Amino acid sequence: MSYDVIVIGTGPGGYVAAIKAAQLGLKVAVVEKRATYGGTCLNVGCIPSKALLHASEMFHATHHMEELGIEVAAPKLNLEKMLAHKDATVKSNVDGVAFLFKKNKIDAFHGTGKIVSAGKVSVTAEDGTVQEIEGKNIVIATGSDVAGIPGVKVDIDEKIIVSSTGAIALEKVPETMIVVGGGVIGLELGSVWSRLGTKVTVIEFLDKILGAMDADVSKQFQRMLGKQGIDIKLSSKVTGVEKAENGAKVTFEPVAGGAAQTLEADVVLISTGRIPYTAALGLEEAGVKLDNRGRVEIDGHFKTNVEGIYAIGDVVKGPMLAHKAEDEGVALAEILAGQHGHVNYDVIPSVVYTQPEVASVGKTEEELKAAGVAYKVGKFPFTANGRARAMLATEGFVKILSDKETDRVLGGHIVGFGAGEMIHEIAVLMEFGGSAEDLGRTCHAHPTMSEAVKEAALAAFFKPIHL
Numbered sequence: 001m002s003y004d005v006i007v008i009g010t011g012p013g014g015y016v017a018a019i020k021a022a023q024l025g026l027k028v029a030v031v032e033k034r035a036t037y038g039g040t041c042l043n044v045g046c047i048p049s050k051a052l053l054h055a056s057e058m059f060h061a062t063h064h065m066e067e068l069g070i071e072v073a074a075p076k077l078n079l080e081k082m083l084a085h086k087d088a089t090v091k092s093n094v095d096g097v098a099f100l101f102k103k104n105k106i107d108a109f110h111g112t113g114k115i116v117s118a119g120k121v122s123v124t125a126e127d128g129t130v131q132e133i134e135g136k137n138i139v140i141a142t143g144s145d146v147a148g149i150p151g152v153k154v155d156i157d158e159k160i161i162v163s164s165t166g167a168i169a170l171e172k173v174p175e176t177m178i179v180v181g182g183g184v185i186g187l188e189l190g191s192v193w194s195r196l197g198t199k200v201t202v203i204e205f206l207d208k209i210l211g212a213m214d215a216d217v218s219k220q221f222q223r224m225l226g227k228q229g230i231d232i233k234l235s236s237k238v239t240g241v242e243k244a245e246n247g248a249k250v251t252f253e254p255v256a257g258g259a260a261q262t263l264e265a266d267v268v269l270i271s272t273g274r275i276p277y278t279a280a281l282g283l284e285e286a287g288v289k290l291d292n293r294g295r296v297e298i299d300g301h302f303k304t305n306v307e308g309i310y311a312i313g314d315v316v317k318g319p320m321l322a323h324k325a326e327d328e329g330v331a332l333a334e335i336l337a338g339q340h341g342h343v344n345y346d347v348i349p350s351v352v353y354t355q356p357e358v359a360s361v362g363k364t365e366e367e368l369k370a371a372g373v374a375y376k377v378g379k380f381p382f383t384a385n386g387r388a389r390a391m392l393a394t395e396g397f398v399k400i401l402s403d404k405e406t407d408r409v410l411g412g413h414i415v416g417f418g419a420g421e422m423i424h425e426i427a428v429l430m431e432f433g434g435s436a437e438d439l440g441r442t443c444h445a446h447p448t449m450s451e452a453v454k455e456a457a458l459a460a461f462f463k464p465i466h467l
């Protein structure tokens with residue numbers, strides 16, 4: 001059997017590319033080495049972490065019901081059941097992908113895919129049997145893996161020294177946890193365990209958490225995490241992570257130089273980022289070029305330097321996000337079907353699913369300054385929003401950045417309850433090149449948290465009403 005497209009890897013990039021290509025009439029095969037489809041995102045990333053974030057938020061919310069006039073007995077945690085909820089959520093999602101493959105008549109091969117040459121992929125099953133499949137186009141969608149700490153040897157056992165994969169499966173609530181890396185994954189998972197009772201300390205190399213986010217957002221967010229009891233040590237360089245008698249110890253020193261300190265905890269989570277995964281793919285033999293950061297090099301149409309071989313998702317440049325991988329999957333499938341797929345990299349939202357959430361799309365204030373763009377800022381706090389007051393969700397704000405000359409919206413940043421949903425109205429507006437005035441003049445239902453988005457837009461182009 002010869003295919004139009006062979007996709008290696010079934011994460012959000014690979015499985016979406018495969019489905020879209022099949023929908024467009026192409027004959028598609030996928031190759032996956034994991035027992036289930038869905039990649040990092042569905043198996044050990046986005047989906048299980050959100051199941052635990054939601055469950056731990058519900059547990060924590062019961063501590064704060066009195067203000068609403070609800071008296072509940074002290075909640076009791078059943079961690080086993082909470083983890084079972086997470087596992088069931090994963091199963092229903094990965095089963096969903098298997099169903100969609102069948103529905104779209106996609107042939108699935110289980111095993112490790114290796115590119116033999118352009119047009120040929122070998123699949124080595126777990127029992128060692130090898131088969132070869134042929135296809136006009138090969139898509140590399142092999143994703144990413146946990147990055148270590150540069151220059152530090154870390155023995156991740158997924159019990160005491162864990163990556164995100166171990167951190168979503170701890171069998172008991174640790175008393176203490178050190179999170180190495182104050183990025184999205186570390187803060188999300190740190191906040192899960194903090195809400196379940198763990199004393200969490202975050203050690204971050206940079207002088208702010210969520211390095212790439214707007215500085216206003218990261219400052220406010222750090223204050224909120226502090227109030228929730230999470231201790232954050234900034235500008236600190238980790239130089240050692242080792243098992244200790246009870247747990248593990250982390251040695252770190254000020255980035256600017258100075259005395260080293262050592263902290264011990266029951267569990268240490270290493271969340272220093274992720275690196276592209278291309279092991280055993282045969283890229284060298286096939287002549288596929290990598291860039292200086294180990295990512296598969298592609299042109300503006302996802303094409304590698306070898307004819308008929310393409311790559312998408314975490315394994316290529318750009319933000320390591322599931323929806324970025326998905327959109328690349330759709331665009332590439334369209335290109336392979338003779339259409340004109342494209343991804344607008346200027347409008348890729350990014351969300352931190354803590355409570356409250358943080359969400360961002362487009363440029364930060366720092367990026368606009370660095371690029372010398374003249375801009376206006378409109379900011380509106382949730383303390384001035386009626387719905388937020390009714391829900392006791394007044395922490396946070398909306399910030400809209402627009403071009404000083406044209407009023408076109410260039411970026412939106414939200415800290416607050418539901419930020420991850422609200423960000424999309426700014427994203428849609430930006431996709432259509434809308435202005436702050438367009439957003440401020442769009443009728444928003446009352447009372448909603450989204451009115452704060454409208455008010456921030458009003459603040460950017462003239463004045464808000466309720467502030």
Ligand code: FAD
Nearest residue numbers: 009011012013033039040045046113143313314320321322
């Ligand atoms: P992956 O999802 O990594 O899938 C790659 C697949 O390829 C894997 O199944 C792997 O087994 C398979 N594979 C690799 N090599 C081979 C081979 N040689 N042969 C066969 N199969 C192979 N992103 C978000 O947007 N939102 C979130 O909330 C979010 N939360 C996250 C939480 C955690 C804890 C983690 C770790 C990540 C999170 N991410 C989130 C990131 C997101 O998971 C990734 O951006 C996304 O999964 C990338 O998709 P992908 O298709 O490129 O690769």
